[in-house]
Amino acid sequence: MDIDRVRYFHVFADTGSLVRASEVLHISQPALSKALRLLESEIGIKLVETDGRGLKLSEAGRTFRSETSALLDSWLKIPEKIKSSEKWTPTKIGSFEVFTTYFLGHLSDSLNLEGLEVHELGPGKLEEAIAHGQVDLGITYVPVPKVGVEFLEVSKISMGVFGISKKFSSIDFSDLPFVIPLLPSEGTPSKVIGLDGWPDHRFERKVKFRVTVMGSALELCRKGISVAYLPRFIVELYNKSVQAEFRLSELKSPIPMKERSQSVFIIYKKGSTETTLHRQVAKCLRSLS
Known part of the structure; x- marks a missing residue:
C-alpha cells in the first residue's frame, strides 16, 4: 500500500x-x-x-x-x-577530577555537550572502563597500560607547587604541609604514586592532608593551611574566581623547571577509529599547554 x-x-x-x-x-x-x-x-x-x-x-x-x-x-x-x-546517544568521557571539574567548561566552547556522560574514574579503573566499552574516551596524565586500550599523547601541561605566598614563601620546602589526593593510582608502572603526579621516588615531601575531592584541597590552600602540587591551568582558572587575598602563587620546588610538566594522553579502545570527538578533545587539551 x-x-x-x-x-x-x-x-x-x-x-x-x-x-x-x-x-x-x-x-x-x-x-x-x-x-x-x-x-x-x-x-x-x-x-x-x-x-x-x-x-x-x-x-x-x-x-x-x-x-x-x-x-x-x-x-x-x-x-x-x-x-x-x-540525538540522545550519550558521549561518554572519563577522567579524574582535575579534568572533569575544570576542563569541561573549556571543552564546552568547542563541543556540544548535550547528551554528555562524564565518568570520574581513577587511573587503572579508567583504562579498564574504556577496554570494556563503558567509556568512549579517556583523559589522563597517569597512564596505566591495559590490554585493549591505546594512548595518544596530545599535550603537556605545566605543574607546580602552589599556596598562599604570604604564608609559605619564606618556609623551607621540607616544612611545607602538602595536601594530596586520597585515591592512589592503580597499576601504574612508574613510581608516581598519587593522582597529582608528584615523583615520590625522587623528592620527599611532608604530607599533612589527604582528600578525595580537589575542591577540598583548594579550600585548604585558600585558607593558608596547606600547599598542593597542581596543574598551572587549574590555578589560573581558580585565581580568576577568588579575591586577590586568596589567590595562589607558585612556590619553590625541588623539581627542575624543565621537569615540571605532565604529558596528557587521550585513551581510546584499541582498534577504534578516530572521531570528531577525539579531534575536538585533543585540540582543547593542546590549548591548555
Whole structure:
C-alpha cells in the first residue's frame, strides 16, 4: 500500500469532508479523490460511498480505518524515533577530577555537550572502563597500560607547587604541609604514586592532608593551611574566581623547571577509529599547554 494514500484516507475519515481534507493536506480535491480511488483499487476494497452530494466511509472503510490507525501512527513516528535516538546517544568521557571539574567548561566552547556522560574514574579503573566499552574516551596524565586500550599523547601541561605566598614563601620546602589526593593510582608502572603526579621516588615531601575531592584541597590552600602540587591551568582558572587575598602563587620546588610538566594522553579502545570527538578533545587539551 502507498503510505501517502493511507494517510490521505485517514485525514478524510477524520474530517468527514473532501473539502476540509484537501485543505488540511494542501492538495486539490480532484487529487484527493484520485488518491482514494487508487487506494481502493490497490487493496480491492470499497472504502467510501456517496452520501448525497458528498462522500462517507463505507462499513469496510470504517474497519480499514480502525485496523490501520495504529500502523499508520507507528510508521509516521519512525523518522522522529531515529532522530531522537541519534540525538540522545550519550558521549561518554572519563577522567579524574582535575579534568572533569575544570576542563569541561573549556571543552564546552568547542563541543556540544548535550547528551554528555562524564565518568570520574581513577587511573587503572579508567583504562579498564574504556577496554570494556563503558567509556568512549579517556583523559589522563597517569597512564596505566591495559590490554585493549591505546594512548595518544596530545599535550603537556605545566605543574607546580602552589599556596598562599604570604604564608609559605619564606618556609623551607621540607616544612611545607602538602595536601594530596586520597585515591592512589592503580597499576601504574612508574613510581608516581598519587593522582597529582608528584615523583615520590625522587623528592620527599611532608604530607599533612589527604582528600578525595580537589575542591577540598583548594579550600585548604585558600585558607593558608596547606600547599598542593597542581596543574598551572587549574590555578589560573581558580585565581580568576577568588579575591586577590586568596589567590595562589607558585612556590619553590625541588623539581627542575624543565621537569615540571605532565604529558596528557587521550585513551581510546584499541582498534577504534578516530572521531570528531577525539579531534575536538585533543585540540582543547593542546590549548591548555
